Amino acid sequence: MSQVDVGQTTDFYNITAEPNTWTLVRIPWSEWGNPAQLQRISITDGSGGTQSFIVDDIRLVAGADSRDTEAPTAPTTLGTSNVTDTSLRLTWTASTDNVGVTTYEVVQGNTILNNVAGTSLDVSGLSCNTSYNFTVRAKDAAGNISANSNTVYVMTAPCSDNQAPTVPLNLVANTVTASGLTLTWSASTDNVGITAYEVYQNGVLLNGNVASTSLTVGNLACGTTYTYTVLAKDASGNKSGQSAATNATTPACPPAQPTGNEVIYDELLNANWQEWGWSINSNYANANPVKVNQQSLAVNYTDGWGGWAITRNTHFVTTPQTILRFWIYATTNKTIGICTNSENESGQSPYVSFQPTPNVWQEVVITMPQLANPAKIKRLTIQSQAPGENLIYLDNVRLEGSFSVTASNVTASGLLLNWTVPSGVTNIASYAVSQNGTLLNGSVSGTSLDITGLTCGTGYNFTVQANDAAGNGLMTSVPLSVSTTFCTGSSTVELIYDEAFNSGWDDWSWGLATNYANLNPVKIGQKSALLTFEGWGAWSIFRKTALPVTPQSTIRFWMYATTNKTLALTTYAENDSQASQTYSFQPTPNGWQEVVITMPQLGNPTRIKRLVLNMPTFGPNPIYLDNVRIETPNGSARVAALSAEFPAEDRMTVSPNPATGPVRVQVLAKEAQTGTLSVLNLTGMPIVSQPIVAEAGLNEYTLDLSQQPSGLYLVEWQTATRRLTQRLVLTK
Incomplete structure (x- = not known):
């Protein structure tokens, strides 16, 4: 600045201004040396370079110094929103100033990003998946700058990935068995990273989330070829192409385990079976007696509990409808037991035991439920279950399918036979029904048959055979034994107690109290007998004369017990001698149940003079009895006259x-x-x-x-x- 055009020039006053924004410049008059007058003001570039600038509103102000030196407050609550992979929005709360805030300076890291007049800024040009930090400060017209706001940290969104992984290589199948294998392959690569592999079996997704480069595959079928491919995928869902396919064939299936029918012995032993018996002599070519064809199997048990045991090369697979059938000709009535094993030395079924009728052929039929439903049979044993030698003959031993026959609407003179359609047999034309070994009806079209003209109280044996159109037998049912109802008046009943104690009997009990007129609980009629036992007490009753009984006689009574303490019943042929065997039982408490005791259970006494019901334990123990009686069939019940090979039926x-x-x-x-x-x-x-x-x-x-x-x-x-x-x- 010059006082006059050619006069003295004052010192220069250097101005520093921010680029691209207005800067307010105030120069005190003292900075010029307080001249009395001025003629010219020069504004020049002091950098020595070439640049342009704009000045406006140049004026001289007389008076005291009024400079603004107070900075604005710092902006607060700086935050981000609308964050994408390349942009975001910054917002903050406005600062305050004694004069006024003119702009906000936004800093990214350590670099000034922009100056804005408002309280928000859209930031762009960022990098994906990158961390940034921002601060903001306020400025006023005097150039005062506030302190920094809070620093905000933000991560941009992950980078968009459109690049698929490479195709997996070297897919192979290893350790191939009849039911499984292991797949392995080389890892794929990806610009970001592999997250999983998808494995396909025969073109169908087998596993869509395999994290490694191998997979164990199970549940395969033997003797089958499978085709496998693999692809890789990344976190963005990009998938590679399918790998080259690899084929794997599981080993051939083992020989099928037989089901259905198999003849074990008929003229000779089936080659699939081998004998492993003990304490026996066997003859597979016995000529007499014979039931089917020309030869039978003679089994001579040389010692008690010997066994004819045979094992199969492979398992025979059963179904619930499988049955074991054979003909037996026994020379004694010694008990025979049959069992199976699922393995040679393990998985034994329960024994099914019976007493054969000597010196006659009879067919034995054993169902799988009787053997506890074994799923397969590896070993079969037919054992003599009594001491000493025992000779039996077997013929036509076989495993075969069957079906069940039931009887309903049984009366004294008739019944209705019902059966199910045999499973797995499709060409059935008719059924043949036999009664006691004699054909009754050979052309039944349905699955039931009314049987009439029977005798009351008589046992009958029925079988049903499914036939094809030519009359050939396809499958035979399990034999059904059923009895018509007893003939009217076929039993004699001796009532000991029913509403009152029979006067033909005397009560000589001890260790208990009796009430023969108890009103609750009652099973039959209006009253019951209450017996309150003390420890070791007994209800002891005597008949004035002995009552004859037969092996078919039964002692029957209804009982309501209050505990499950054991009770024991004994009879005597005389008042104090010739005791029977004792029959003990444990009642179910708090409910009526009928107790039936047979003469064989008592050792088959021939008469009863005294009956004792004893509690062989500590008391007290109240029980209730009703309808106490002895029943004896009077002989009017009949047994059918059967052929020699069908003895009298049960x-x-x-x-x-x-x-x-x-x-x-x-x-x-x-x-x-x-x-x-x-x-x-x-x-x-x-x-x-x-x-x-x-x-x-x-x-x-x-x-x-x-x-x-x-x-x-x-x-x-x-x-x-x-x-x-x-x-x-x-x-x-």
Whole structure:
């Protein structure tokens, strides 16, 4: 600045200004040396270079110094939004100033990004998947700058990935077995990274999330070829192409395990089976006696408990309909037992035992349920289960499919046979029904047949054979043994207690209190007998004269026990001598149940003069009895006259029928045998099943069905040689 055009020049005053923005410049007059006058003001570039600048509103202001030296407050709550892979928005809260904020300076890291007049800024040109930090400061017109705002840190969105991984290489199948293999391959590469592999089997996705470069594959079928491919994928969903396919063939299947029918012995032993018996001499070419064709198998048990045991090269696979059939000619009635093993030395089934009738051929049929439903058979044993030597003959030993026959609507003179269509047999033209070994009807088109003209109280044996159009047998049912209902008046009943104690008997009890007029609970009529036992007490009653009994006689009574303490019953042929065997039982508490005791269970006494019901334990123990009686068949029940190969049949009755809870099953067995007693629903599934040991003569069983719903059921008594059924109606 010059005072006059040619006069003295004052000192220069250097101005520093920010580029691209207005800077307010205030120069105190003292900076010029307080001249009295001025003629010219020069603004020049002091850098020595070439540049341009703009000045505006140049004026001289007289008066005191009024410079603004107060900085604005720092911006607050700096934050980000709308973050993408290349951009974001910054926002903050406005600063305050004594004069006024003119701009905000936005700093990215350590670099000034921009100056803005508002409180937000859209930032662009960023890099994806990158971390940034930002601050903001305020400025006023005097050039005062605030402190920095809070620093905000932000990561831009991941980079967009459109590049697929490379195709996996070297796919191979290793360790190939009949049911599995292992796949391996070389890893793929990707610009970002591989996340997983997808493995395809025969063009179908097998596993879509394999993290490694191998996969174990299972559940394959033997003797089958499979084709595999693999592809790689990354986090963005980019997938490579499929790898080159590799084929793998599992080893050939082993020979199929047989199902259906197999003859084990007929003229000779099947080559699939080998004998591994003990304490026997066997003759597979015996000429007499013979049931089928020209030869039979003679098995001479040289010692008690010897066994004819045979093993198969491979397992025989069974179904629930598989049965074991054979003809047996026994020379004694010694018990024979049959069992199977699923392996040579393990997986043994329960024994099915029976007493054969000597010196006659009879067919034995054993079902898989009797053997606890083995899934396969590797070994078969037919054992003599009694001491000493025993000679039997076997013929036509076979495993085959079968179907079930049941009887319903059984009366004194007729019944209805029902059967199911044999499984797996498709060319059935008709059925042939035989009764006691004699053809009854050879052309039944349906699956039931009404049988009439039968005799009351008589046992019958029925079989059904499915035939093709030419009359050839396709499959034979399990034999069914069923008895018509007893003839009217066929039993003599000695009532000991029913509403009152029989005057023909005397009570000589000890260790208990009796009440023969108890009103609650009561099973039959209006009253019951209450017996309150003390420890070791007994209900001891004497008949004025001895009552003759037979092996078919039974002692029956209804009992309501309050505990499950054991009770024991003994009879005497005289008042104080000739005691029978003692029969002990454990009642189910808090419910009526019928107790049936047979004479074989008591050692077959021939008469009863005294009856003792004892509690051989500590008391007290109250029990209730009702309808105490001894029943003896009077001989009017008949047994059918059968052929020599069909001895007199067993027979069964079920009472009461209809029933509301416990039922009594009465079976008159011709011979001692073991088996099962079951109750089946209408689908053929057992709802109750228990093992039984039947004595020759009358046998009694009690089934508690009080928890079963109302409906129609089938009671089935099954042994190795007999199957008896009876329809039962439950009502609630």
